[in-house]
Amino acid sequence: MTRRIMAVDRIALAVAALMVALAVVGPLLAPHDPYAVDLADALQGPSAAHWFGTDVNGRDVLSRILYGAQVTLPATVIVIAAATLIGTLVGTVAALGGKALDEVLMRITDIGLSLPSIILALGLAAALGSGLRSAVVALALTWWPGYARLVRTLVREVKDAEYVDAARTLGVSRARLVFRHILPNALNSLYVQTTLDVSAVMLVISGLSFVGVGAQVPSAEWGAMIAAAANNLTNGWWAVAFPGLAIMLTAVAFNLVGDWLRVRNDPTIREGVR
């Protein structure tokens, strides 16, 4: 059993790495031009020439998925990076900045957590205007409160540790105390959460694109591809099925990697409980 799970983890790491690699070199591997319209070749099923078939405009679905990785994955990474930055800042200030500041910041955080992020992002994206950039900004602005909560808890746990007290007694400056002694230890657990969030953010981004708020039509973003192909579901299922499988495979891989990091990071999780 243990061995089986470890094998799963190794495969997950490999798939996640493969997806990241595809996002970098995908276009080099793409057999066709992802934007080349060829109406004579429209809605062809999977074949040797087009492994994943062609869409309603005769574009090669496989090539579009390969290009799409360059849209979806970087957008996801930007959202998580921005949200982590804001969340860490807010969480650290809340944990160290005194009771009043803590109360104010945590109530603001509550507001962010008080709505499903897809709804808040939908509203923000609508206000900012459609497009992938709006979706990314909107999502980053709605995603940070979870990290702020987490970082606040982590920093509060660490700040009274003996080694921090010792450093404080030795006269270490406040900034150095925060950046060298408190944050590095507190943030150890944060990267596990960010890895686990890759799939969730990716699903929301593709969801926003699917409903028409994120990436717009000719884009090879996976959610937008599914939306464009949905009208031809029965006579061109492959143009819907394969981009969805790409999303799912990537999400599963990142979830497994996140799980693996979590177990590795936390010796108290007993074998088999996770």
Added chain:
Amino acid sequence: MGRFLLRRLVTSVVVLAGLAVVTFLMTQVLPGDPARAAAGRNATAEQVAEVRVRLGLDQSLPDQFTGYLGRLLHGDLGTSVFTQRPVLDDVAAMLPASVELVLAAMAINIAVAVPLGVYAAYRRGRAADVAARLITLLGAAVPVFWLGLMLQLVFAAQLRLLPLTGQLAFGQEVPKITGMISLDALLSGNWAAFGDALLHLVLPAVTLAAAFVAVVARTVRSSVITTLDSDYITLARSTGASELRVVVRHGLRNALVPASTILGMQLGWMLGSTVLVEAIFGRTGIGAYAVTAVLQNDLYAVIGTVLVIGVVFVVMNVLVDLVQLWLNPRLRQAGSRERRPEIAVRA
């Protein structure tokens, strides 16, 4: 306990006020002239000017916000440019269909996730557990809108077992009582329509539930495992209690507290996820309404939906806390410290 409730209520009011600020800011960041946006694309110059005065857009920002807040408190969410009706009326008309869908999805969620979690815990490490882990893994990774389309393809278009879209077959009619078609059919004793409405609910409800099953099954599994490893379970077993009794009575009971927290919060998340599901299945709920509103640049309709879902979400959170108090007597004595587990999984 009274102090705890009071604190929760105050927090909820603060959150709602914050929501009002956020939605007010949304009306401000809109590029271009908000008066023109509110009046609609085809409005004349006089109409735009009239809207500007009516919405107080000629006033200072704080005054505008006070006006906005006052209108919200009076239930005035503005007028939809697209439907030309008050947003509150639109949302009130759409909400029942969404609530119906969410409740159906929640029923499926509980019926699948709880037994799955308990069984996986009981057969820990065996094939059934691995299978359960696989199901939860896929559930957490599947794009709901894609799952909806795939289910439509297989069960409606190919196998023709279930209806493709809509809420009721053509020709069936039910009186409007609650607005939830299945419930209205039941209340009016129209069994044929009731069955038909349920058939129309199956695919969208399964689609909506899929992402949530994973989280609940995982939570139930790990709390049942923790319970099954404890001394009193060994004791219960040694007294000759049947396995079923040990697992269900003791194991499941302890899983109820964390599971109910998550299930309660999920009701709010599910309402949010309707934006990804309703349009695919041609259901006229607030999710579909919000999507149409976004695509039509109907800002007040979008904001109205955001506000209504936000209010539902806040109310749900208070209810979840009340249920927690009821299920877990220890909390009643505890002070006012926060005690809800941090829920890391978002949908």
